[in-house]
Amino acid sequence: MSIRIHPSILSCDFSRLSEELDAISAADMAHVDVMDNHFVPNLTFGPPVVERIREVSPIPIDAHLMIEQADRHAPVYADMGCASVSFHAEASAAPVRLAREIRALGAKASLAIRPATPIEPYIDLLAEFDQILIMTVEPGFGGQSFLDVCLPKVTRTRQAIDDAGLEVQLQVDGGVSATTVARAVAAGANVLVAGSAVYSAEDRTAAIEELRELAHDAQR
Numbered sequence: 731m732s733i734r735i736h737p738s739i740l741s742c743d744f745s746r747l748s749e750e751l752d753a754i755s756a757a758d759m760a761h762v763d764v765m766d767n768h769f770v771p772n773l774t775f776g777p778p779v780v781e782r783i784r785e786v787s788p789i790p791i792d793a794h795l796m797i798e799q800a801d802r803h804a805p806v807y808a809d810m811g812c813a814s815v816s817f818h819a820e821a822s823a824a825p826v827r828l829a830r831e832i833r834a835l836g837a838k839a840s841l842a843i844r845p846a847t848p849i850e851p852y853i854d855l856l857a858e859f860d861q862i863l864i865m866t867v868e869p870g871f872g873g874q875s876f877l878d879v880c881l882p883k884v885t886r887t888r889q890a891i892d893d894a895g896l897e898v899q900l901q902v903d904g905g906v907s908a909t910t911v912a913r914a915v916a917a918g919a920n921v922l923v924a925g926s927a928v929y930s931a932e933d934r935t936a937a938i939e940e941l942r943e944l945a946h947d948a949q950r
């Protein structure tokens with residue numbers, strides 16, 4: 731599957747948000763982390779800010795909702811024009827119904843799972859989603875270390891996607907850098923979220939291209 735690089739704006743300078751979005755125009759999508767201080771111990775922003783980000787961003791928005799009551803709130807992000815909406819399995823009472831609602835609103839539906847959540851309960855439901863997001867850190871903060879212990883879950887999910895002949899994207903998020911990206915791709919991931927690895931670089935385009943190249947090499 732094609733490699734996609736999604737920088738997480740959580741690590742950007744929010745006082746210069748518009749410029750920080752322009753700086754990642756070489757990426758495939760901008761990963762926007764919505765946190766509610768309940769599902770995770772951190773707070774970012776909600777619908778009005780994400781909608782404005784979508785309006786000014788040169789690339790489509792990949793919204794990652796780290797919020798409770800996903801069934802109630804996620805459709806808002808699909809309806810405002812986010813290209814992809816990831817909601818957490820742990821925060822949804824009816825993930826299949828929610829994914830269908832997100833798709834009906836015109837966005838890609840993505841199921842996210844925390845490091846401690848197994849993929850097995852969702853293996854037979856993969857066709858209901860456009861993407862599976864496997865967290866490779868505990869959600870909540872940028873700049874954490876990549877959890878290699880999550881890689882078998884990535885491999886298991888890739889195998890199930892391929893065995894079923896599905897076109898489901900497999901995203902990993904957390905600690906993805908020039909050092910770890912090859913391991914994530916070798917395990918089966920094709921969508922790489924990178925926050926600090928991109929925004930700590932002076933040349934964001936070069937950082938994105940380096941990750942893309944390393945990922946392509948690992949896929950061969």
Ligand SMILES: O=C(CO)[C@@H](O)[C@H](O)COP(=O)(O)O
Nearest residue numbers: 740869870872873905925926
């Ligand atoms: O969702 C999250 C954190 O909860 C991520 O999107 C981080 O923002 C990734 O940052 P790095 O680990 O790449 O610095």
